[in-house]
Amino acid sequence: MKISNETIIEMYEKMVKIRKFENRAMNLFAEGQVGGFVHLYIGEEAVATGVCASLRDDDYITSTHRGHGHILAKGGDMKYMMAELFGKESGYCKGKGGSMHIADATKGILGANGIVGAGHNIAVGAGLAAQYKGTDQVCACFFGDASTNQSTFHEGLNLASTWKLPVIFICENNGYGISVSQARHQNITDISQRAVSYNIPGITVDGNDVFAVFEAVQEAVARARKGQGPTLIECKTYRWRGHFEGDPTVYRPEGELEQWKKKDPIPRAEKYILDNQVMTQAEMDQLNAKIDAEVEEAVEFAQASKFPDVASAVLDVYTDIVEEGRTR
Amino acid sequence: MRELTYGQGIKEGMRIKMLENPDVFIFGEDVGLFGGCFGVTSGLFEEFGEKRVRDTPISEGAIIGAAVGAAAVGLRPIPELMFVDFATVGMDQLVNQAAKMRYMFGGKLKLPMVVRLPSGGGVAAAAQHSQSLEAWFTHVPGLKVVYPSNAQDAIGLMLTAIDDDNPVIYLENKTLYAVPGQVEDEVKPIPLGKANIKREGNDVTIITYGKQVYDSLKAAEMLEKDGIDAEVIDLRSLYPLDKEAIFESVKKTHKVVIVSEEAKRGSYAGELAAIIADECFYECDAPIKRVCALNTPIPFSGNLEAYVLPNADDVVEAVKSLF
Numbered sequence: 236m237k238i239s240n241e242t243i244i245e246m247y248e249k250m251v252k253i254r255k256f257e258n259r260a261m262n263l264f265a266e267g268q269v270g271g272f273v274h275l276y277i278g279e280e281a282v283a284t285g286v287c288a289s290l291r292d293d294d295y296i297t298s299t300h301r302g303h304g305h306i307l308a309k310g311g312d313m314k315y316m317m318a319e320l321f322g323k324e325s326g327y328c329k330g331k332g333g334s335m336h337i338a339d340a341t342k343g344i345l346g347a348n349g350i351v352g353a354g355h356n357i358a359v360g361a362g363l364a365a366q367y368k369g370t371d372q373v374c375a376c377f378f379g380d381a382s383t384n385q386s387t388f389h390e391g392l393n394l395a396s397t398w399k400l401p402v403i404f405i406c407e408n409n410g411y412g413i414s415v416s417q418a419r420h421q422n423i424t425d426i427s428q429r430a431v432s433y434n435i436p437g438i439t440v441d442g443n444d445v446f447a448v449f450e451a452v453q454e455a456v457a458r459a460r461k462g463q464g465p466t467l468i469e470c471k472t473y474r475w476r477g478h479f480e481g482d483p484t485v486y487r488p489e490g491e492l493e494q495w496k497k498k499d500p501i502p503r504a505e506k507y508i509l510d511n512q513v514m515t516q517a518e519m520d521q522l523n524a525k526i527d528a529e530v531e532e533a534v535e536f537a538q539a540s541k542f543p544d545v546a547s548a549v550l551d552v553y554t555d556i557v558e559e560g561r562t563r
Numbered sequence: 564m565r566e567l568t569y570g571q572g573i574k575e576g577m578r579i580k581m582l583e584n585p586d587v588f589i590f591g592e593d594v595g596l597f598g599g600c601f602g603v604t605s606g607l608f609e610e611f612g613e614k615r616v617r618d619t620p621i622s623e624g625a626i627i628g629a630a631v632g633a634a635a636v637g638l639r640p641i642p643e644l645m646f647v648d649f650a651t652v653g654m655d656q657l658v659n660q661a662a663k664m665r666y667m668f669g670g671k672l673k674l675p676m677v678v679r680l681p682s683g684g685g686v687a688a689a690a691q692h693s694q695s696l697e698a699w700f701t702h703v704p705g706l707k708v709v710y711p712s713n714a715q716d717a718i719g720l721m722l723t724a725i726d727d728d729n730p731v732i733y734l735e736n737k738t739l740y741a742v743p744g745q746v747e748d749e750v751k752p753i754p755l756g757k758a759n760i761k762r763e764g765n766d767v768t769i770i771t772y773g774k775q776v777y778d779s780l781k782a783a784e785m786l787e788k789d790g791i792d793a794e795v796i797d798l799r800s801l802y803p804l805d806k807e808a809i810f811e812s813v814k815k816t817h818k819v820v821i822v823s824e825e826a827k828r829g830s831y832a833g834e835l836a837a838i839i840a841d842e843c844f845y846e847c848d849a850p851i852k853r854v855c856a857l858n859t860p861i862p863f864s865g866n867l868e869a870y871v872l873p874n875a876d877d878v879v880e881a882v883k884s885l886f
Contacts, residue, residue, distance in 0.1 A: 295636065328669035336667040345635055346668060350659050356625045357660065360632020360640075367588065367614065367638060374632075387655075390625035397620065551670030552704050554728040556803060 236450045240513045246288050246445050247504050247514075248522055250280040253304040254501060255523075255530045256313060260303065260320060260334075263534070264480045269320045273334050276304035278443075278475035281500035282407050283308035285448025285470075286375050289456045295343040295361040295374035297354035300335050301407075301474070302347025305377050310342045317533040323540035330543040331551070345374075351412075352385030354378055355404070359391045362400035362465070373401040373459040375452070381412020383426050392467065396433040401459035403452060406469040407442065413478045414486040430467040442470025443500040446507070473498075564747060570603045570740035572714030573679075575750075576721025577604075577641060581611055584639065587725055590617035591626055591643030591679070600645045601681060601740050623653035627678065631660045634676040639725060646692045647680040647734065650699075661730040662705030673728040677721070682710075683774055683824050684872050685738040690860035693868075695773075695824040698831040700732045701802045707755055708801040710734040712776040714744035716799055719753030727755065736774040756803030760812070764794035767882050768812040770835060771822040772798040775854075775873065779822050782878035791882060801831060809835075810843050817848045818885045822878055827855035849885040854878050 257277045263269040276283070279301075287296065287308035298305040306316060311327070319326030320334050327337045338346035345361060348354050358376030365372040382388055383406060395402045406426045410417050423429070430437020436455070440447045448470055455466035473495035477484040508514050514522075549558040567575065580587045588611075589604060595618035598605030608616040619626050623644055630642040644650055650657060657678065665672050684693035700708045707729055711717040717735075724731040761776060762783050769779045776797045783793040794812050798805065813819055819839055823832040836851040857871045 297632075326669070328667060328671075331669050332667040338664075338668040338671065340635070340668075340672055345632065346664065346672075348660075350655055353628070353655055353660055356628020356656060357632035357635065359625060360629035360634070361636050362632075363629055364633040364636045364638045367633070387624050387628065390620070390622035391628070393620055394622060394625045394629065551666050553707070554665070554673055558704065 249284040253280045273480045274301040275476040279472045281445035282442045282470045285445045286452050289452040297345050297358040297376045298347040313533040314536040317537040321537040324543040325540040352382040352387040355387045355391030362402040371460040375403045377405050380408040392433045395465040396435045399464035402465040403455045404467045409474045427469040437467040439469045442472030443498045564745045567714040567746045572717030576718040580725040587639045588615040589641045592645045627653035627656035630676045634674045639675045641677045643679040647682040662703045675728045677724045677731045681737045682734045683736045684861045689863040693861035707731045710772045715746045718750040722752035755800040758805035758808040759797045761797045762795040764792040766792045767818040768816045769795045775822040778875045781875040813846045820852045820881045822854045826858050828858045852881045854881045
């Protein structure tokens with residue numbers, strides 16, 4: 236498949252954006268400027284990027300607890316994301332969601348999700364709505380290897396395949412369900428095998444090769460738009476950080492991380508870009524500098540923003556009921 | 564006026580909205596071709612077709628989850644789970660997703676969905692098909708909960724619930740499906756949070772909903788013979804709650820008995836008692852009583868089930884204990 240230079244540059248930019256955003260979030264967490272549970276996507280950038288490059292603005296995604304990459308890849312605004320990590324009023328969720336619950340309905344982002352496996356059926360619902368309304372929208376559903384052991388995975392694939400819904404199930408197999416390695420949590424190596432049970436295509440791709448992910452998803456999206464139903468795509472990848480920031484990662488065998496760092500998706504894309512003269516080194520450097528500035532701008536925006544007024548705590552539980560507040 | 568059963572009322576409410584709004588659709592276990600386990604959706608499959616009245620696999624998590632996803636992007640789904648007991652299997656989707664998405668996302672999403680959950684005992688369905696779990700739902704911020712007791716209210720509450728932009732848990736009592744009631748020719752939507760005084764009285768306030776409205780009215784008749792004039796309030800909507808109607812009545816009668824079919828421990832009836840104790844204590848001149856099921860699973864054998872569930876005699880006894 237010939238991928239246009241424009242798409243290649245766009246994907247490269249997205250991956251770098253995610254990497255730089257996540258590195259900055261990591262530092263801010265270490266400095267104590269950002270609290271709570273932060274699950275970083277470093278190392279997995281090619282998956283979200285390759286998937287979302289195949290989607291339109293009006294397509295949907297559901298995400299996971301490790302959602303920053305998905306949201307950035309689908310067009311989420313770094314400023315509002317960073318402000319949300321800080322718990323500020325200007326954040327995507329007005330400080331009510333934090334890292335694990337960022338959503339942007341205007342971009343089709345139906346939310347990061349703190350419950351492992353909860354996104355499968357929400358994605359099925361979004362796909363159902365597209366089919367019901369007769370649009371050709373699709374929904375990409377991101378989830379990890381461990382969530383394929385949840386009943387929701389099987390219920391979702393069963394329903395989506397039975398009703399031929401336009402859902403692309405993207406399994407980010409990063410080798411671990413929190414601390415439990417894949418070999419210790421399921422009796423298969425390739426999760427794409429599970430597609431057989433639902434009589435849908437299941438493929439495994441190198442999740443650290445953004446072009447491979449893109450190509451696989453292109454095909455799945457085309458099928459979905461034509462009403463041919465869902466596809467399960469397993470992207471083999473690896474998370475460089477722990478499950479959450481602060482995780483001592485005692486469960487990793489020595490040398491494993493280093494092996495995976497050699498497969499870092501970003502230098503791989505850079506090599507392709509240079510080899511094929513898509514961009515020059517100088518152009519790439521310029522792009523990197525632009526993204527650095529963008530991340531800093533987001534941090535400054537977040538730092539300068541106000542914390543939400545406590546009175547807002549009782550708002551938005553319902554569309555039409557304001558819950559009782561405290562008298563203090 | 565005309566006569567409809569409670570089950571027909573539920574159906575009419577859905578049908579009116581389905582005719583009015585193409586975004587309203589029904590899906591769940593056996594709701595289509597089969598017409599619903601209790602026949603509530605019978606005829607709708609034929610009228611609206613498979614697209615809008617869909618049979619699903621037996622996958623409660625997928626049913627609720629798909630409703631959440633569909634509602635989040637603009638449809639108005641009415642999922643049905645056949646028995647409230649099965650909500651346990653779809654509970655993450657209700658509690659962690661449906662109830663919280665709007666709040667977590669800073670008020671930027673609406674989730675208009677009505678979850679139909681047939682509830683209650685009395686049909687020899689034993690422990691896994693007879694529960695009354697309203698306290699689980701009223702406990703969760705983000706959910707609204709209604710529980711009609713008759714055909715007219717079933718229609719009026721359904722009309723409002725479908726138009727509501729929040730997830731509404733619509734509880735139905737399965738012993739009432741065939742109970743006929745008088746229904747206005749054109750039923751108006753009933754605002755959520757508006758109780759109905761079923762019987763006016765001056766001596767004691769009986770607060771109830773669902774099937775226990777009938778038990779309580781029967782008890783009120785029995786009490787009348789003993790010279791006790793009971794007021795019976797049908798809450799209709801458990802959240803939002805019509806506190807005003809409750810407090811007005813308590814200020815008049817100064818005695819309260821709350822009747823529900825739940826296991827008493829941790830019940831919604833307990834929450835009602837706490838609200839009254841908290842906000843209306845000085846108007847009470849007797850303990851606030853709860854008449855509920857026993858704290859056991861619901862047993863199968865008829866005599867055991869009748870023993871475990873509350874009835875009119877229990878209401879009478881509780882009321883009399885206050886005098």
